[in-house]
Amino acid sequence: MENTKVRWGIIGCGDVTEKKSGPAFNKVKDSQLLAVMRRDATKAADYARRHQVANWYSKVEDLLDNPALNAIYIATPPSSHYDYALKALEAGKNVYVEKPVTLNADEATLLLEAVKKTSGKLVVAHYRRQLPLFLKVKELLKAGQIGTIRTVQLRLWQSRTPELVTKGAADWRTDPAISGGGYFFDLAPHQLDLMLYFFGIPISYNGFSQIQDAASAVADQTTGTILFENQIIFNGSWCFNVRSEDNIDCCEIVGSQGKITFSIFGNSILLRSDQGEKEFVFEHPEHIQYPMIASTVAFFEGKGPNPAPMEEALILMKIIDCFAEIK
Known part of the structure; x- marks a missing residue:
């Protein structure tokens, strides 16, 4: 594992990470899952034990302070996507964030601005694009x-x-x-x-x-x-x-x-x-997000394009906001 280039931490190791995404981070070439975080320490420790993950945390700040990590997967509910993505970018990490990328288009606009201001890369988990x-x-x-x-x-x-x-x-x-x-x-x-x-x-x-x-x-x-x-x-x-x-x-x-x-x-x-x-x-792949995670790793390594960029996610959030207006 010494040659692994993309070293992941997961924020929010809940249901979606059990099979759809989590195991794929160790199966994609040049990718390794090193840490997980969940506010419930007992559940974080249990996830790490069952999936053979070396480190677990109950605080986001502790996970982001791990210098071995250079990529963060945000798998929490949408209400915390913006805050966690912003913190990860500010910590110098690349980000892979679940959909919808934010609660609304206003947050998506701010997140896009943050991506442009930092050195980090961001991919949205619109994984069906790669199936x-x-x-x-x-x-x-x-x-x-x-x-x-x-x-x-x-x-x-x-x-x-x-x-x-x-x-x-x-x-x-x-x-x-x-x-x-x-x-x-x-x-x-x-x-x-x-x-x-x-x-x-x-x-x-x-x-x-x-x-x-x-x-x-x-x-x-x-x-x-x-x-x-x-x-x-x-x-x-x-x-x-x-x-x-x-x-x-x-x-x-x-x-x-x-x-x-x-x-x-x-x-x-x-x-x-x-x-x-x-x-x-x-x-479909056993871990349905595997193809998108593989493309994301390639993008983080500079070996391919962004498979689901924030610019397109912002347009999507504007459409969702428009359709969601209650009459």
Whole structure:
């Protein structure tokens, strides 16, 4: 391990780090997980023991003071992303931060300014960009497999206890002071970031949210439209109060010569075109963030581009804020 170049510390070693991300830091070339931090010292020590991590802390400052660390993964709820990212950058560390990158666009603006003022690098954990399934979608679009894109239609409808969120960690997602605004803030960043990844910078966007269930503290229905270049129009619908039998996770990209259908949280693509119908099925990595972490390590080493830059995350947060405005 003497030659390891990127030496990681994790702030917030909770559920998402157990399998989705945490183990990947030791499996990526030139990467090593050296320390973890959690405010609950017992849980931090337990995580370090189970994952064979040399150091654990219950205070962020103690972790950031470790001179062996040069990269920090922030895996806490969104309400602390900005503060922890700022402290890590000021400590001279590179940063990999979970999505949504901040609570809102105002914080994202300040974080981008901080990145520009420091020597640190920052990557947002929009890890679906690096999964083979979505790389294939982008490849099909670039190859013109469905002709000129006419419209993009996305629906994510779930019951009040969505099956798509990490189990045992739902309570903070419905506290707007911690999550920013409910399940939409937790799940839509994956989807909307992919739209930016596929279609580029939007020309305009608008939308709104509403609370249909009077007992809810956060919006349970959101709708939004984005206009991209080349007259590509995206329409999205998010609803978190349907019967479980009516759950749907579907994105359709319709072109002049066919369409591509897939689920953002699924594992297959259906291509229908003038040449017929073809399905592509993928098996996601054991640690689903592995490809993004590998790309992040390469970026930190100066061997590749930023796979998910803060500039694009700011645009995403502006779209989310716009769609989340309650009417």
